[in-house]
Amino acid sequence: MTNSTKTRFVTHDEAQDFANQLQMVFEVGTLNSQSRVTEIAFHACELLQDEGITSPRKSLCLMIAKMAQTIFQGTLMQTQQQLNN
Secondary structure (H helix, E strand, O other), X not given: OOOOOOOOOOOHHHHHHHHHHOHHHHHHOOOOOOOOHHHHHXXXXXXXXXXXXXXXXXXXXXXXXXXXXXXXXXXXXXXXXHHHO
């Protein structure tokens, strides 16, 4: 019996790139600073599937979601600081 699905390793740089791609969903989509990580992970999973990773692990989707959330919150903080100066 052979396994027809190949395990694909996602590097940190690739995960960071996926998290950056999710920023568009925050900016013009349905996500915001109060979105739950699980909601963001759903979008991360869709993105990974679009990129050819057919069945991404939940832990990978959650990690990328947390990275995306942190990036977005950092962007918000920078914008607030610029507005206050």
